[in-house]
Amino acid sequence: MWKQVIVIRQDLRMSKGKTAAQVAHASLEAYKKSSLEDQIEWEAWGSKKVVLKIKTLHEIITLQKAAAKARVPNALIKDAGHTEVEPGTVTALGIGPCSEDEIDHITGHLQML
Amino acid sequence: MWKQVIVIRQDLRMSKGKTAAQVAHASLEAYKKSSLEDQIEWEAWGSKKVVLKIKTLHEIITLQKAAAKARVPNALIKDAGHTEVEPGTVTALGIGPCSEDEIDHITGHLQML
Numbered sequence: 001m002w003k004q005v006i007v008i009r010q011d012l013r014m015s016k017g018k019t020a021a022q023v024a025h026a027s028l029e030a031y032k033k034s035s036l037e038d039q040i041e042w043e044a045w046g047s048k049k050v051v052l053k054i055k056t057l058h059e060i061i062t063l064q065k066a067a068a069k070a071r072v073p074n075a076l077i078k079d080a081g082h083t084e085v086e087p088g089t090v091t092a093l094g095i096g097p098c099s100e101d102e103i104d105h106i107t108g109h110l111q112m113l
Numbered sequence: 114m115w116k117q118v119i120v121i122r123q124d125l126r127m128s129k130g131k132t133a134a135q136v137a138h139a140s141l142e143a144y145k146k147s148s149l150e151d152q153i154e155w156e157a158w159g160s161k162k163v164v165l166k167i168k169t170l171h172e173i174i175t176l177q178k179a180a181a182k183a184r185v186p187n188a189l190i191k192d193a194g195h196t197e198v199e200p201g202t203v204t205a206l207g208i209g210p211c212s213e214d215e216i217d218h219i220t221g222h223l224q225m226l
Binding site: 006008015016017019020021023024025026027028029031046047049050051053080112113 | 136159166
């Protein structure tokens, strides 16, 4: 199975609307970095998206490095900071689409939002 | 200014994680239906995304028809229904990217999530 995972920071205490917008940014930017083959495979699996939570900036940066090391497409989102958070704040990380095995190796320890 | 609007149903009382996933589905699917010109213009404006709320299925269908009539790219999302809602439930609508004027003509009366 192919899937995409979006990791969102909980420590920023963003609203439901702000959270949703950050998740959408991360999903789209990671998608744009993925290969056409992965995009097609993912769509065949229903474009599965899973939203996970993380507690700190340090943890999200560590995850991004793990994804990059594994050569899994990923996109770290820095918010423009018009509302709720300071400009340049890292809010979310999109990982994939790629195979579930590859993603779970990186994010398998995290909980659903 | 170019933007994308994602409208989410409030009457389904979805969780924060479920809401975020539906918004990401709507954002990506509407993006895929948009022209390359609109995609490039939108990225130049920072890929602005706005999440709005709506109360009923009837209202979201009415909005989708208005977007279609105005020839604005749009994507109505029906959830597979693995969690929280019944299979086939309409959860969200992505509109654009396109010019702010065109979108506001359709969604200007709605409130932020």
